[in-house]
Amino acid sequence: MNARIPTDLSSSLKAEEDSNHSDNPSFDTVLAARLSRRGLLRGGAGTVGTVVLGGMGLTACGGGDDPAPTTPPAPGTPTETLLGFGAVAKSLADMVVVPAGYTASVLYALGDPLNAGTAAYKNDGTDTGFENRAGDHHDGMEWFGLDAAGKASATATARGLLAMNHEATTDELRSSFFLHANGGTTTLPRPAAEVDKETAIHGVSIVEVQQAAGKWTTVQNSAFNHRLTCLSDNIQLNGPARGNALMVTKYSTTGVQTRGTLNNCGTGKTPWGSFVTGEENWAGYFTRASTDDTARGGATAKSVVSLKRYGRNAGSRSRHGWETGGADDKYARWNVGQSGASLDGSDDYRNELNTFGYIVEMDAYDKTQMPRKRTALGRFAHESAAFGKPVVGQPLAVYMGDDSRGEYIYKFVSTKTWVAADANPANRITTGDSYLDAGKLYVAKFASDGSGSWVELAMSNPLISGYATYAFADQADVLVNARLAADAVGATKMDRPEWCSTNVNNGEIYFTLTNNSNRAIDSASMPPDSANPRVYEDTKGASTSKGNVNGHILRVKEGAAGNAALVFTWDVYVFGAESGAAAGSVNLSSLTSDQDFSSPDGLAFSPSTGILWIQTDDGAYTDVTNCMMLAALPGTVGDGAKKTLSYTKADTTTLSVDTYVGQAPTADKLKRFLVGPKSCEITGMCETPDGKAMFINIQHPGETTAMADIADPTKYASQWPSNAGYGAGKRPRSATIVITKTDGGRIGS
Ligand code: FEO
Ligand code: CA
Ligand code: CA
Numbered sequence: 001m002n003a004r005i006p007t008d009l010s011s012s013l014k015a016e017e018d019s020n021h022s023d024n025p026s027f028d029t030v031l032a033a034r035l036s037r038r039g040l041l042r043g044g045a046g047t048v049g050t051v052v053l054g055g056m057g058l059t060a061c062g063g064g065d066d067p068a069p070t071t072p073p074a075p076g077t078p079t080e081t082l083l084g085f086g087a088v089a090k091s092l093a094d095m096v097v098v099p100a101g102y103t104a105s106v107l108y109a110l111g112d113p114l115n116a117g118t119a120a121y122k123n124d125g126t127d128t129g130f131e132n133r134a135g136d137h138h139d140g141m142e143w144f145g146l147d148a149a150g151k152a153s154a155t156a157t158a159r160g161l162l163a164m165n166h167e168a169t170t171d172e173l174r175s176s177f178f179l180h181a182n183g184g185t186t187t188l189p190r191p192a193a194e195v196d197k198e199t200a201i202h203g204v205s206i207v208e209v210q211q212a213a214g215k216w217t218t219v220q221n222s223a224f225n226h227r228l229t230c231l232s233d234n235i236q237l238n239g240p241a242r243g244n245a246l247m248v249t250k251y252s253t254t255g256v257q258t259r260g261t262l263n264n265c266g267t268g269k270t271p272w273g274s275f276v277t278g279e280e281n282w283a284g285y286f287t288r289a290s291t292d293d294t295a296r297g298g299a300t301a302k303s304v305v306s307l308k309r310y311g312r313n314a315g316s317r318s319r320h321g322w323e324t325g326g327a328d329d330k331y332a333r334w335n336v337g338q339s340g341a342s343l344d345g346s347d348d349y350r351n352e353l354n355t356f357g358y359i360v361e362m363d364a365y366d367k368t369q370m371p372r373k374r375t376a377l378g379r380f381a382h383e384s385a386a387f388g389k390p391v392v393g394q395p396l397a398v399y400m401g402d403d404s405r406g407e408y409i410y411k412f413v414s415t416k417t418w419v420a421a422d423a424n425p426a427n428r429i430t431t432g433d434s435y436l437d438a439g440k441l442y443v444a445k446f447a448s449d450g451s452g453s454w455v456e457l458a459m460s461n462p463l464i465s466g467y468a469t470y471a472f473a474d475q476a477d478v479l480v481n482a483r484l485a486a487d488a489v490g491a492t493k494m495d496r497p498e499w500c501s502t503n504v505n506n507g508e509i510y511f512t513l514t515n516n517s518n519r520a521i522d523s524a525s526m527p528p529d530s531a532n533p534r535v536y537e538d539t540k541g542a543s544t545s546k547g548n549v550n551g552h553i554l555r556v557k558e559g560a561a562g563n564a565a566l567v568f569t570w571d572v573y574v575f576g577a578e579s580g581a582a583a584g585s586v587n588l589s590s591l592t593s594d595q596d597f598s599s600p601d602g603l604a605f606s607p608s609t610g611i612l613w614i615q616t617d618d619g620a621y622t623d624v625t626n627c628m629m630l631a632a633l634p635g636t637v638g639d640g641a642k643k644t645l646s647y648t649k650a651d652t653t654t655l656s657v658d659t660y661v662g663q664a665p666t667a668d669k670l671k672r673f674l675v676g677p678k679s680c681e682i683t684g685m686c687e688t689p690d691g692k693a694m695f696i697n698i699q700h701p702g703e704t705t706a707m708a709d710i711a712d713p714t715k716y717a718s719q720w721p722s723n724a725g726y727g728a729g730k731r732p733r734s735a736t737i738v739i740t741k742t743d744g745g746r747i748g749s
Helices: 007-016 027-037 192-200 302-309 428-436 475-480 482-488
Strands: 048-053 058-062 102-109 138-145 159-166 203-212 215-218 226-228 235-238 264-269 275-279 359-362 372-374 382-387 395-402 409-417 439-446 451-456 497-502 509-513 536-540 543-547 552-558 567-575 600-605 612-616 628-632 641-648 654-661 670-675 681-687 693-699 735-741
Touching: 102 203, 102 215, 138 275, 138 693, 138 735, 159 264, 159 275, 159 681, 302 482, 359 428, 372 428, 395 497, 395 509, 409 428, 439 482, 475 482, 509 600, 552 600, 600 681, 612 681, 628 681
Parallel strands: 138 264, 138 681, 235 372, 264 382, 382 497, 497 600, 567 654
Antiparallel strands: 048 058, 058 641, 102 735, 138 159, 159 203, 203 215, 203 226, 264 275, 275 359, 275 382, 359 372, 382 395, 395 409, 409 439, 439 451, 451 567, 497 509, 509 552, 536 543, 552 567, 600 612, 612 628, 628 670, 641 654, 681 693, 693 735
C-alpha cells in the first residue's frame, strides 16, 4: 500500500486501516485458553531465565523443551547452490542494488505506451491518454507465457504477458501531483481533466514482454495489451451476492455489475491459468456526507453499521475528491451518500461500496471476457490470494488476508473438487465460475497452544444469525459484510495481514503481518497474543514508534484434511527486526545485518526454485535502508521452539504470552537480495518458468517528495528510474524491472 498519509486526510485514511473495534478476543480469553491447554501440543511451559528490559516495562524469557527441529525438505530440484549469491548490504542509494553477477533493468514504467498510436511518455505532467499507458504504483504481478504462435503456454520462457496491479498514486492534498504539470489542484472542485487522469492510472495492466538476444522489452503494439481502470464498464459481480439487494446501484439496478476495480494490491494465479487481483484500500476513495447517518435511519441502521465497519464514517472525505469532477455519473459514483428517493438504491450510489472489496478474476489472455468479482471469497481489504496445492478429488482452498490493523485471515474452500483436466481448460473464466462462485468462507482463530481453527462464516452459525450488532439477512449479506461476521465468531485480530503464499515444497501457507501500531500491552481489544506476540518501541531519528513496528511472517500447516481442514498448527517463521534490537524480545529470529528487515509485505514462493521471496513496504527502518527483497529457504512449521514473552501492564500485573518461533534462519537460509531506490516499496514477483528471469515492481519511488517542490527536480526524494537511464524527465516513476543472472542461471542461485 501507499504508506504516505497526507496530513489533512490522516483521520479518514487511517480509519481504513483501523475500523475493527469489535471486542474479540480479549487477552484474558486467550490466557485462559493457554492455561487450560498449554502443553497439549507443544510439551510443557518454558521458563528459562528472565531478562528485564529497561524502559519498556517488558521482560522476556525463553523455553527450550520443545521437540527437536525437523529437517526441512530440499527446495525444488536445484541444480545449483540456492542462495549462493553474496548478501546485498542495506542501502540508502537512489538505485536498485542487486548481488554481483546479477543485472536489473527497467522494463515498464508509469506512462509507457500500450499501443502503437500512443506517444512516448514525456513525464512532465502534460501526458494524457492513460487508458492506453502503464498505470501508476505497480504492485502484484503474475506471468502468463505465450508460445511462438501467441497461444497460452505453461513452458514459454522468452515471450509472455505480465498482468499487474496499479494500486494507487503518489498524492498530497488530493492531487496526484507528479501527473499534473504544476502539481495539480488541491482544492474542490477538482478539474475533470485531472480526475480523468487519476482514475485512469488505477486498475490493472496486461502487457506483452519478450526477450531477444538477452534483452527484455515490452511489445508496444501487442494486441494482448490492455488496461482495466476503476471506471471500466461491465465488471461482473459473481457468486452468492450477485443480484442481491445490497448490490443495487444506479449503474446496475439489478445488482449484477459495477464499474472498474480499485486499489488493486496483491495478486494470484489460479490453477486453471487465470489472474486474480485483490481490491485493498478502496473505501478511502469514496466520500460520505456528515448527514448521511441520519439519511439512512440513524446509527443503528444496518447500512450505517456496515459502512463504519468498512471505514466510511459519516463525514468521510474522499482521497482525491473525484466526486467533484462534474455532473457525469462517472464522478457522482464516488459519493456514497443516500441521496435518491428510491427504497432500493437504484437511483443513487448508496450501495456502491458493496461492489468493491473483492478478489477479482480475469483472463490475462482474453480481454473480451468480462472480469468477475468473486463475492464468495468475501469482502474486505484484500491482498493476494494463494491457492493451496490442488489435489484431484479434493476441494480447492484459497487463502487471503485483510490488510488493516486488527483484521483477519480467511480461507475459501470450493464446493467443486479439483479435476486435473481443468489445468488446461477450454475457457478459463467459466472454469473460474465453477470453482470460485460456490463454497465456504472461513476465518482463522489462532490458539495459544500453537493450534488453530477455521470457523465457517455461515448463517447456520448462531453466533452469526443471532449477532446483536448486525442482523444478517442471508449468506450474501454475510459475505458482503465478512468483517462483521468474523467479529461475531471471535476471529483472531492480526497485525495487518498482507500477502500469503503456499510453500511449493510442502504446502504450508505463509502470511506476512506487516506491522501494527495498535498492538499495545494495555489495549483492551488488541493486546499482544500468541500469533501477534510482540509489543515494543523503535526509534527512528527523533521519533519513536510503538506496537509491532517491524512485523512478522506466520505460517500455517493444515490438518489431515488438507485444503478442507478445519484445524491447523502454526508458528512464526521469522520476526522482522533491526539486527541490533533486543534479542530476547524484539529480534526473536536472531537476524544478522545481512538479513534484517522491517515490514514484510509482498511474499511469493518461486515455482522454479522453491525460494521464498520476501519484499518490504517499510517506514520504520528507512533511516538506515531503503525497502528491500530477501531470499529465504524456510523449514517447516514446528522447526523452532516455544518462547514466552512477559509484559508488565500499567497496573503492574504481568501478561505472559506464549508464541512459537521458527528455527532462526542461518546465513545460508535467509539473505538480502535487493535494495530499491529511495522512498519506494518493493512488491510483486513473478518469473519465467525456468526461473531465469524475475520480474518485480518498484512502487512509488520518491513518494516523500513535497508537492511544493514539483518544479525543482533536485528536491525530489528520488529521480529513479531516469537516473538509471530510463525515459524522459526526472519525475520518479513506479516501474517493473527484470532481473537476470549474468551466467544465465536461475535467480537466487
Ligand atoms: Fe497495498 Fe497492504 O499493501
Ligand atoms: Ca501490499
Ligand atoms: Ca529504528
